[in-house]
């Protein structure tokens with residue numbers, strides 16, 4: 230398991246244990262509407278198109294527009310093929326930030342998400358993952374899908390999941406757990422899987 234994947238798995242665990250109301254989650258609920266006011270669809274579309282116009286950016290997700298009143302801070306995740314290597318991926322992310330800053334002003338933070346190469350084996354696993362998703366009407370998409378092979382017989386799957394806007398944050402953990410159980414049934418040689426529900430106000 231790579232360092233990043235380990236971090237992701239730890240993050241998922243941490244968020245699960247924080248599911249019960251704590252000062253942290255309470256504070257977070259109070260802050261989110263301020264930092265993450267729903268921006269217009271046009272703004273999101275323009276941000277997405279601008280970022281994708283940079284060569285090497287295949288797609289973007291988790292666009293968040295933080296409105297500080299006097300300025301905007303845009304954060305987003307750019308999906309960049311991992312075969313380009315870390316230096317080039319970093320350069321591409323910086324190019325996206327510059328381009329977005331030119332158009333929208335304010336500050337832009339572009340997070341790099343490595344896109345796995347789609348080998349036939351990976352594609353077959355993703356197809357089975359997709360058929361598991363079909364039983365969840367509230368799931369509208371996913372990103373950061375990664376297959377980590379502990380050994381050919383034992384694989385680990387992680388992904389970030391997008392749900393419809395009407396799903397309450399209090400339901401996120403149960404949805405992730407139900408999906409994990411469903412994927413475990415669908416994919417036989419699975420060591421474990423771990424899913425993270427994308428926060429509200431992220432597009």
Ligand SMILES: [Zn+2]
Nearest residue numbers: 291306342373
């Ligand atoms: Zn991401």
